[in-house]
Amino acid sequence: MKSPNLYIYNSLSKKKEKFVPIHENAVGMYVCGPTVYSNVHLGNCRTFLSFDLIFRYLKHLGYKVRYVRNITDAGHLENDGESGDDPILKKARLEQLEPMEVVQKYTVDFHTIMAKFNALPPSIEPTATGHIYEQIAIVEKIIEEGLAYEKNGSVYFDVLKFNQTNNYGKLSGRQIEDMIANTRELAAQSDKKNPQDFALWKKAEPQHIMRWPSPWSDGFPGWHLECTAMSTKYLGNQFDIHGGGMDLKFPHHECEIAQAEACNHVSPVNYWMHANMLTLNGKKMSKSTGNFILPDNMFTGNNNILSKPFSPTVTKFFMYQAHYRSILDFSSEALEASEKGFLKLMDAYRTLSDLNTSNSSSIDINAWKKACYDAMNDDFNSPILIANLFEIVKYVNALKDGKETITETDLSLLKQTTHDFLFEVLGLEDTAIEESQDGEKLTAAIELLIQLRNKARADKDFAMSDKIRGELAAKGIQLKDGKDGTTFSLN
RNA sequence: GGCAUCGUGGCCGAGUGGCUAGGCUCAGCUCUGCAAAAGCUGCUACAGCGGUUCGAAUCCGCUCGAUGCCUCCA
Numbered sequence: 001m002k003s004p005n006l007y008i009y010n011s012l013s014k015k016k017e018k019f020v021p022i023h024e025n026a027v028g029m030y031v032c033g034p035t036v037y038s039n040v041h042l043g044n045c046r047t048f049l050s051f052d053l054i055f056r057y058l059k060h061l062g063y064k065v066r067y068v069r070n071i072t073d074a075g076h077l078e079n080d081g082e083s084g085d086d087p088i089l090k091k092a093r094l095e096q097l098e099p100m101e102v103v104q105k106y107t108v109d110f111h112t113i114m115a116k117f118n119a120l121p122p123s124i125e126p127t128a129t130g131h132i133y134e135q136i137a138i139v140e141k142i143i144e145e146g147l148a149y150e151k152n153g154s155v156y157f158d159v160l161k162f163n164q165t166n167n168y169g170k171l172s173g174r175q176i177e178d179m180i181a182n183t184r185e186l187a188a189q190s191d192k193k194n195p196q197d198f199a200l201w202k203k204a205e206p207q208h209i210m211r212w213p214s215p216w217s218d219g220f221p222g223w224h225l226e227c228t229a230m231s232t233k234y235l236g237n238q239f240d241i242h243g244g245g246m247d248l249k250f251p252h253h254e255c256e257i258a259q260a261e262a263c264n265h266v267s268p269v270n271y272w273m274h275a276n277m278l279t280l281n282g283k284k285m286s287k288s289t290g291n292f293i294l295p296d297n298m299f300t301g302n303n304n305i306l307s308k309p310f311s312p313t314v315t316k317f318f319m320y321q322a323h324y325r326s327i328l329d330f331s332s333e334a335l336e337a338s339e340k341g342f343l344k345l346m347d348a349y350r351t352l353s354d355l356n357t358s359n360s361s362s363i364d365i366n367a368w369k370k371a372c373y374d375a376m377n378d379d380f381n382s383p384i385l386i387a388n389l390f391e392i393v394k395y396v397n398a399l400k401d402g403k404e405t406i407t408e409t410d411l412s413l414l415k416q417t418t419h420d421f422l423f424e425v426l427g428l429e430d431t432a433i434e435e436s437q438d439g440e441k442l443t444a445a446i447e448l449l450i451q452l453r454n455k456a457r458a459d460k461d462f463a464m465s466d467k468i469r470g471e472l473a474a475k476g477i478q479l480k481d482g483k484d485g486t487t488f489s490l491n
Numbered sequence: 492g493g494c495a496u497c498g499u500g501g502c503c504g505a506g507u508g509g510c511u512a513g514g515c516u517c518a519g520c521u522c523u524g525c526a527a528a529a530g531c532u533g534c535u536a537c538a539g540c541g542g543u544u545c546g547a548a549u550c551c552g553c554u555c556g557a558u559g560c561c562u563c564c565a
Contacts, residue, residue, distance in 0.1 A: 034565070047565035076563060087563065172560075174494055182493050182561075223563080245565030250494085277559070286564060321514070322504060327497075327558065334503045337515035383505050387513035397530060462524060469527085480528040
């Protein structure tokens, strides 16, 4: 493959950097996946769709990508105190299920939703509970390094000691002094030496069902540990890209860096990438506050936020019209605007197949193609890519009107490039054409009505022609009279 | 309170030290039996106040406002 000129914004350096993978032509990428204790909401999906785009584009460039995205199926404590509650256990009690039934139920839901979005499955999707052994080994190593201590069956990471030789806070831009100065007064029951320390292993309370034996106690791993265990296991001590939602930057990713550096004495990740939040009513979507929408409820229209249902592909197109590092606010108006644009774009793409070619091109397709790649090479700038794709709407119309010309070679390049970006890179789906048998029958029936209407129009029987048009419109079938005949669309 | 990000035209949303982002809406026009659809054209914005500069919406400072993190969260 030719070396692409790809630049990635690195959260660690706060700069765009040229992307140079550790191994030529291969990329290791880890993304923090969901905690499966309830249905994924649309905000969660945005992050995974952002990284789906990145995964797809890296593959499109010719990289062999190993994309690891975990499933967090071992609950984390909600609070540091002993009274903390694990969301998976809480949900299990609520729904009267075994914890692993909860996990299974919402893992399936997650996969179903991501499939509806036409997101590619990751190369490896490991679970936290499947890697308890690896996590224990890491805790042992960190203790051996003298950077963790055991207290009452739990093990904590010694942040202050780590910070003497390393830089804790380099990802999130926090100074440990500030953190100490701003420590809130906690109830004093903690086993930690310092409030900044975080748990590597927690001893299970008697009522805690999810527990595993360890050298320190029957318990469960700390909530930053699984990602370190699974990323290093499948990608090595150092790998190219680590991604996740912006809200995981601190403390989760900061702690991952500390754990990995404590174990392996090297910085684990070359490029840290953070996808920004999807907001609703100007606030982050969040399960705990109830400010969220479930994907299925927007696909069906069963919600009181949106004016109508929106398909997964339109939703995705809407998201990709904003850059992954920008906050995106979710509203019915914005979705509707995206939907109209999307349909227009798809229409133009389809028309590409019906164009006439000439001996010369008046449009510089290679320059246009380069602009598309330049956009994506600039930190995966999908809004610019989409703006470029909208150019084909103008091309198609100008070519149809004979105002521009194109050679057969250029037209096929245009078609191929558009196809690649639309379907391979953005992973969109053309929903207009339902290739079902029912669809064919419906099409045949409507075309018959179109013929009858055109006959009526030719006979100046406008009462009849308007009746056909009106009745079909009432059924959600819109007729569109064009120069080359009448087509229809289903609303 | 601390750390960080952001504030762009009616709406959404890119980007940049000097050159039209793009989409949607709206208006006018073309087409049409009429309408819709489609197409064309038009609508020139960067929170406020200072500073740097030949030139800033883009860099710097301050003010105001919003959001995220600091407790589980994509």
